[in-house]
Amino acid sequence: MSAWNDFLAQVREAESELGNPIEPWYRGHSDETWHLVPSLPREPNWEIKEKELFFEFNKTASRLFDKRSNDWETLFDMQHYWIPTRLLDWTTVMGVAIAFILHSDYADAQDSALFVLDPIALNRLSGRVDVISVPEDKSFEYKTIYWEKRPVQIERPLAIRPSQISDRLRAQKGTFTVFGTENSSFETAASACFRKIILPSAAKQEAREFLKWANLDEYTIYPDIVGMARHIKRKILS
Template sequence: MSAWNDFLANVREAELELGSPLETWYRGHSDPSWHLIPSLPREQNWEEKEKALFFEFTQTASRLFDKRANDWETLFDMQHYWIPTRLLDWTTVLGVAIAFILHSDYSDENDSALFVLDPIALNRLSRRENVISVPEEKEFEYKKLYWENRPVQIEKPLAIRPTQISERLRAQNGTFTIFGTQDATFEAAATSCFRKIILPKEAKAEAREFLKWSNLNEYTIYPDIVGMARHIKHKILTQGGQQ
């Protein structure tokens, strides 16, 4: 078998090891040494910075966007525009996760990594039986839970699904995990809920063919002006204008 087919077999094996979950989420890292740590908790005193970032973004963005209906929508906007948050992006579509890897690494000179997650098993670690839909679950309020620790302090990562979503989230079949107060890494806190699979560099050429056949390019995954510009740049400068 080819390296690409071996990789797909490893993905299937990982899902079987997780018990063939009712729902599976995927996340790609172009560098396999990167850990599952959101951008914000990498900062010193990140809890205080979280509030400052949120309020500054809310004030400044009001000049550009319509007022958001709730704090979750604001948080998703922040993640979308690369403001550090306690969120990690995931997708329910394997091909999208592969695209995240390859759209960040055009050289194909190094291995990358794919994470396979059982989101329901993750939430059961915190005694929740399902993925949390936000903002539909009214008691699950961002500021109350994560800033005020009411009614309880949430320690472990949780899987959440946005129900009022942007075009980009819709195109990506996007979901999130949200980091709690626990200092342990995601890997340490949720070892039983995920698997990490190496995407070898030898598989990447065939993986790119898969994305081409699936019409998963920068513009279809990022359906906005930024995604369009990235797609045109890559198509003309990297692919030599090939369709």
């Protein structure tokens, strides 16, 4: 069995161990040593900086595009433009997660990892029965829940689905998890809800062929000028 086929067999086994969720979510890391921690909580005093980043982005971005109708849309914009947030990006399409790995500049330097998540099982840990749709769910407002900690402090990560999505999120079949507190990370509080599968460097050539057949290049999953430029660069120079 090839390294790629062995990897796919491990993905199937992981989904089976999770109870074959109706809609598993996937996330790719180009370096298999990275943990499921968003960019913002890696910063010291990150909860204070969260507010400063949000207000500064909201103030500055108003000069560049239309004001968003709610705080979640602003947060999605911040994530889109690489401002640190408490969000982690996921996708409902495994091929997109593989593309995130292989489109990294460091993809061939080391083994990588694919994470498989049962989002409903994750939310049940916090007493919720389904993935939270935002901003439709008016009981789940960003600042109220995560800044004011009302009605309770959310400790574990939660799975949310953006309903008003950009072209990029639509192309990527994008979803998110929202980080709660330091002491309730994925590894410490939700380990039963996800599995990690190593994508070895030996499997990456076949993985690239898979992406080619599936038409998952930078331009199809980043349908904007940035994605187009990355696609042209990789196509001609790689």
